[in-house]
Amino acid sequence: DTAVSQTPKYLVTQMGNDKSIKCEQNLGHDTMYWYKQDSKKFLKIMFSYNNKELIINETVPNRFSPKSPDKAHLNLHINSLELGDSAVYFCASRDIFYEQYFGPGTRLTVT
């Protein structure tokens, strides 16, 4: 009974393609996030949704589009993939005490 799950775990694709990463949490949390972790392990927030509404949209290229069909799901769609998009993408949800629960990550490699 995984709390925060992401699919796929690995994604290898070519430049210019469009891909999606899915995230689901079964914790009943209202707030979810997408983070990008680069090769130096720096963790950067990309988006946050609260109860299906976008509340944080950091300076991320508009090729990245999050979608939250319901508060348990937050998906990330990426258009026209570039080499610099290669990273590990983490989904997370947050409880009322501000603890965040992270998914296992999706390692995206753009060739």
Place this chain on the structure above:
Amino acid sequence: AQSVAQPEDQVNVAEGNPLTVKCTYSVSGNPYLFWYVQYPNRGLQFLLKYITGDNLVKGSYGFEAEFNKSQTSFHLKKPSALVSDSALYFCAVRRTLDMRFGAGTRLTVKP
């Protein structure tokens, strides 16, 4: 702006020795501070947090952290390190809508 800094990229300790991973913070008002751990190829896991109350906070896996208001620090400690503690450690501070993570410190515990 709420932020944290981890001054050390890497900390090396011998198994059985005490360990300290440093974190300093810069916040306005009362800080909510967190420590997370990331094992290889995994998402971040919550270790402990400080919101208010006792300056010494105990967390998972025998870790503790000391909140020091005069030094604006929140160092992570463990009395006796294990090889299995080797991982990447992130300090974080709660912001209004999200959490800001430090750059991470890689802890290596040698047998």
